[in-house]
Amino acid sequence: MSDTATTTKKDWTSDQEVRWCPGCGDYSILTAMQLLMPEIGTRREDTVFISGIGCAARFPYYMNTYGMHSIHGRSPAIATGLAMARPDLDVWVVGGDGDMLSIGGNHLIHALRRNVNLTILLFNNQIYGLTKGQYSPTSEVGKVTNSTPMGSLDTPFNPVSVALGVEATFVARTHDMDRAHMQEMFRRAHDHNGAAIVEVYQNCNVFNDGAFASITKKDARADMLIELTNGEPVRFGPEGERGVMLDNGIARIVEVDDVGVDALIVHNEAAPDSSVAFALSRLAGDRESPTPVGVFRALDSIDYGAAVNAQLAAAQTEGGGDLHGLLHSLPTWEVS
Amino acid sequence: MTNTDERLAEIREVDRIIVRFAGDSGDGMQLTGDRFTSASALSGNDLATLPEFPAEIRAPAGTLAGVSAFQVHISDHDIHTHGDAPNVLVAMNPAAMKSDLPKLESGGTVIVNTDAFEERNLTKAAYDSNPLEDGTLDGYSVITAPMTALTKEVCKDLGVKPRDAERSKNFFALGLVSWLYTRPTEPTMHWIREKFAGKDLVIAANEAAFKAGHAFGETAELSASRLAVRPAELPAGTYTNINGNTALSWGLIAASQKAGVPIFLGSYPITPASDILHELAKHKNFGVRTLQAEDEIAAIGSALGAAYGGHLGVTTTSGPGVALKGETMGLAVSLELPLVIVDVQRGGPSTGLPTKTEAADLMMARYGRHGEAPLPIVSANSPSDCFRAAFEAVRIALRYRTPVILLSDGYLANGTEPWRLPDVDSLPDISVDFAAGPNALNEDGEHVFWPYIRNEDLARSWAIPGTDDIMHRIGGIEKEDGTGNISYDPENHGAMVDIREERIQKIAESYPSLEVVGVPDADVLLVGWGSTWGAITGAVGRLQRAGRSVGHVHLRNLYPFPNDLGEILKNREHVIVPEMNLGQLTALLRAEYLVDATVISKVTGQPFTAGELVTQIEEIVG
Numbered sequence: 001m002s003d004t005a006t007t008t009k010k011d012w013t014s015d016q017e018v019r020w021c022p023g024c025g026d027y028s029i030l031t032a033m034q035l036l037m038p039e040i041g042t043r044r045e046d047t048v049f050i051s052g053i054g055c056a057a058r059f060p061y062y063m064n065t066y067g068m069h070s071i072h073g074r075s076p077a078i079a080t081g082l083a084m085a086r087p088d089l090d091v092w093v094v095g096g097d098g099d100m101l102s103i104g105g106n107h108l109i110h111a112l113r114r115n116v117n118l119t120i121l122l123f124n125n126q127i128y129g130l131t132k133g134q135y136s137p138t139s140e141v142g143k144v145t146n147s148t149p150m151g152s153l154d155t156p157f158n159p160v161s162v163a164l165g166v167e168a169t170f171v172a173r174t175h176d177m178d179r180a181h182m183q184e185m186f187r188r189a190h191d192h193n194g195a196a197i198v199e200v201y202q203n204c205n206v207f208n209d210g211a212f213a214s215i216t217k218k219d220a221r222a223d224m225l226i227e228l229t230n231g232e233p234v235r236f237g238p239e240g241e242r243g244v245m246l247d248n249g250i251a252r253i254v255e256v257d258d259v260g261v262d263a264l265i266v267h268n269e270a271a272p273d274s275s276v277a278f279a280l281s282r283l284a285g286d287r288e289s290p291t292p293v294g295v296f297r298a299l300d301s302i303d304y305g306a307a308v309n310a311q312l313a314a315a316q317t318e319g320g321g322d323l324h325g326l327l328h329s330l331p332t333w334e335v336s
Numbered sequence: 337m338t339n340t341d342e343r344l345a346e347i348r349e350v351d352r353i354i355v356r357f358a359g360d361s362g363d364g365m366q367l368t369g370d371r372f373t374s375a376s377a378l379s380g381n382d383l384a385t386l387p388e389f390p391a392e393i394r395a396p397a398g399t400l401a402g403v404s405a406f407q408v409h410i411s412d413h414d415i416h417t418h419g420d421a422p423n424v425l426v427a428m429n430p431a432a433m434k435s436d437l438p439k440l441e442s443g444g445t446v447i448v449n450t451d452a453f454e455e456r457n458l459t460k461a462a463y464d465s466n467p468l469e470d471g472t473l474d475g476y477s478v479i480t481a482p483m484t485a486l487t488k489e490v491c492k493d494l495g496v497k498p499r500d501a502e503r504s505k506n507f508f509a510l511g512l513v514s515w516l517y518t519r520p521t522e523p524t525m526h527w528i529r530e531k532f533a534g535k536d537l538v539i540a541a542n543e544a545a546f547k548a549g550h551a552f553g554e555t556a557e558l559s560a561s562r563l564a565v566r567p568a569e570l571p572a573g574t575y576t577n578i579n580g581n582t583a584l585s586w587g588l589i590a591a592s593q594k595a596g597v598p599i600f601l602g603s604y605p606i607t608p609a610s611d612i613l614h615e616l617a618k619h620k621n622f623g624v625r626t627l628q629a630e631d632e633i634a635a636i637g638s639a640l641g642a643a644y645g646g647h648l649g650v651t652t653t654s655g656p657g658v659a660l661k662g663e664t665m666g667l668a669v670s671l672e673l674p675l676v677i678v679d680v681q682r683g684g685p686s687t688g689l690p691t692k693t694e695a696a697d698l699m700m701a702r703y704g705r706h707g708e709a710p711l712p713i714v715s716a717n718s719p720s721d722c723f724r725a726a727f728e729a730v731r732i733a734l735r736y737r738t739p740v741i742l743l744s745d746g747y748l749a750n751g752t753e754p755w756r757l758p759d760v761d762s763l764p765d766i767s768v769d770f771a772a773g774p775n776a777l778n779e780d781g782e783h784v785f786w787p788y789i790r791n792e793d794l795a796r797s798w799a800i801p802g803t804d805d806i807m808h809r810i811g812g813i814e815k816e817d818g819t820g821n822i823s824y825d826p827e828n829h830g831a832m833v834d835i836r837e838e839r840i841q842k843i844a845e846s847y848p849s850l851e852v853v854g855v856p857d858a859d860v861l862l863v864g865w866g867s868t869w870g871a872i873t874g875a876v877g878r879l880q881r882a883g884r885s886v887g888h889v890h891l892r893n894l895y896p897f898p899n900d901l902g903e904i905l906k907n908r909e910h911v912i913v914p915e916m917n918l919g920q921l922t923a924l925l926r927a928e929y930l931v932d933a934t935v936i937s938k939v940t941g942q943p944f945t946a947g948e949l950v951t952q953i954e955e956i957v958g
């Protein structure tokens with residue numbers, strides 16, 4: 001069956017037994033994806049999931065599409081080759097914070113700045129799960145783990161800030177507690193031309209349980225999640241009573257009554273300059289502060305595979321290569 | 337000394353000459369040598385070249401570290417190396433004289449730019465006194481010319497600034513040497529006009545300098561006689577002068593055309609392999625996609641991703657890059673996807689000698705991955721042979737669905753030789769099929785696709801995304817043969833290790849028989865691989881002319897070894913393996929065949945010469 005109009009969740013579900021720990025946030029992400037795919041309008045046969053190593057990297061086995069479970073950190077590089085060679089495919093990259101920001105950080109930033117046509121899902125659980133709980137490049141300072149008995153010392157990455165800093169043209173954040181929001185972010189990322197990255201706050205209930213609970217649990221969301229809506233002032237709170245304004249280039253949370261609605265940032269995801277989006281991304285400093293979710297940036301631009309293929313087409317306007325001609329392209333002489 | 341008229345008449349024919357151009361890296365020696373080579377190629381000589389340049393882009397001017405040289409061996413017969421000792425040294429400055437005079441044959445000719453032999457340059461070259469005056473050159477034929485001054489002089493009326501005119505002095509040297517060796521001048525003049533098109537002053541200066549050098553030979557009183565080398569008697573055909581990196585690039589393109597699979601090259605710049613990236617990037621009209629990746633790992637990763645998508649994935653690098661690609665090669669072994677990894681070997685370890693040649697990556701190619709991760713190894717023998725070697729690597733990769741390592745080296749990469757162009761229609765068809773549908777029945781009797789079902793070559797099918805009815809997942813985790821499902825079963829892992837080895841061993845069934853040249857059943861057998869081919873071939877010729885009975889077998893396929901190699905090694909008094917490492921092939925042969933092989937090592941960053949091989953072989957054989 002290859003007609004997308006008739007697929008259901010079952011069609012997108014592989015026959016492999018899912019092997020994440022019971023209660024892991026990865027389950028809800030997988031379900032969101034399997035439910036979303038029938039609606040998205042691509043063929044399973046044209047869909048490829050590429051992953052590296054880690055808990056999140058098991059994802060491709062569970063999708064009834066093409067898939068490659070590759071090696072630690074390298075999925076953006078492998079996917080880059082596939083997307084350049086085969087612009088007809090719908091290529092997704094799935095990985096965790098260790099996979100994509102530590103061992104594979106270099107590949108991630110280059111795939112983003114090249115604007116390769118990839119939809120990248122970064123499951124951020126702020127811990128190493130598969131290797132049993134060491135701190136990760138997104139763990140908060142002072143994290144006590146087996147490898148950091150006196151607390152970690154390194155400053156964590158803020159993945160959205162990293163992505164905006166390396167010229168990503170689509171950057172969003174969502175979390176594993178809200179299926180509809182995840183699906184909306186995945187859909188928007190998929191529809192974007194070029195590299196799209198979605199950071200998914202994902203709960204690892206075994207090694208880092210509740211890492212995001214203070215902002216993602218239902219009764220906290222109104223106060224703690226700042227929903228970004230394009231073209232709208234950035235405000236949140238049960239009554240929309242709080243908002244975000246720029247103060248000397250720095251995003252500050254303010255009471256709307258104190259400053260007036262006109263003082264708030266009006267979110268523009270298509271702004272060519274990413275400075276305001278970057279300022280907003282800095283609000284996710286710790287778990288006690290309100291954190292923006294939604295699309296930070298969505299800038300229309302030509303994707304890398306299309307640009308590569310345009311060069312190929314231009315080189316072939318006179319027809320394809322002639323092998324005999326190539327071999328005779330340097331000065332030649334005859335011996336008789 | 338002869339007078340002008342007599343001298344003009346006196347052209348002596350020789351069967352070969354070896355000229356070495358040496359100067360500061362800013363002096364344009366590579367360009368000069370290359371032009372002299374091209375003019376010789378067009379006159380039908382056989383030739384071989386050895387360019388040598390410093391690792392620094394601009395080493396301090398005038399110093400020994402900054403010496404750049406180009407040696408060319410031209411001949412009226414079939415030759416295989418850049419030659420032993422040069423007959424002629426062109427020394428553009430004292431540093432070049434200091435570093436390269438010891439290489440010159442005794443009694444050879446030295447051509448000197450006297451203007452460069454002033455106090456400051458002599459000091460930089462660590463000369464206490466001027467070698468032009470202190471007897472250093474006694475016993476050599478010396479031709480001196482104030483090249484800088486004469487070049488400036490002829491450029492004066494052209495409106496060229498003296499500083500710019502000075503840059504043309506290499507063309508003066510080229511003109512002089514072209515006169516001395518009766519090379520045709522028109523191809524060089526033509527080349528100057530093309531190369532510097534749009535820069536009229538540069539054309540004028542270079543042409544004037546070239547003509548002045550030529551005229552200097554005609555009018556100055558020179559002690560050396562003019563020499564001519566007749567065209568070589570080569571097999572009939574169309575020839576071009578080619579270096580290894582270009583031939584390798586063309587071999588990949590030819591194979592891609594004959595396979596009907598477009599090339600995807602993922603590469604990271606590295607000496608001496610970068611020119612393959614440059615060459616392939618030029619040929620997008622053949623459907624070649626190139627990615628200058630962020631690092632060596634991404635270079636091979638992207639190539640593997642493209643291979644998964646049905647393209648001919650290629651990555652090109654040198655030893656340090658291969659070290660970084662090891663893990664991805666292991667993944668390719670596990671995924672059983674075609675991939676070509678080109679290693680243009682250079683001096684190691686670490687940064688080592690980036691611009692010098694060495695062939696010490698054989699063990700890394702053979703064993704340099706964790707786990708039992710066998711993959712085939714193909715190597716090139718000469719610059720033009722890089723074309724065939726590349727074609728063979730692609731053939732194996734596509735047919736057997738495996739990563740293949742193709743070994744070249746710095747000497748092959750930059751060295752040139754005349755190449756009789758193959759008829760493109762004579763190249764074999766190496767096209768492959770992609771999986772098109774289900775290939776198995778599951779327990780419920782449904783038609784399904786299992787990625788690890790194998791054909792008679794033990795190769796699995798190349799199943800690419802976008803194809804209906806064969807969706808599947810693959811990965812680096814051990815899998816069950818057939819279904820491809822993840823499997824941690826001990827028995828299955830053992831079986832998969834065996835299958836992966838066996839399927840590589842099967843490749844040897846597709847090789848042509850080995851050829852032993854020289855005396856096939858001689859007591860003394862030379863076994864070679866890679867760029868030692870030229871020097872070994874030369875040495876075998878000399879030994880035979882001296883009445884010695886020797887055979888030579890050269891290995892294209894280094895893993896798996898050819899099935900007939902064991903028989904060939906048997907019952908020899910001496911099996912001798914010249915290699916540019918401490919004995920890596922030697923060790924593999926000893927391990928595989930229990931043969932008492934002896935290595936002749938050279939690990940100096942320089943290729944073997946036939947002469948030194950003859951000496952060492954005679955020492956071993958006694």
Ligand code: SF4
Nearest residue numbers: 021024055129204205
């Ligand atoms: S270790 Fe954590 S992230 Fe990994 S599967 Fe278990 S709960 Fe999920």
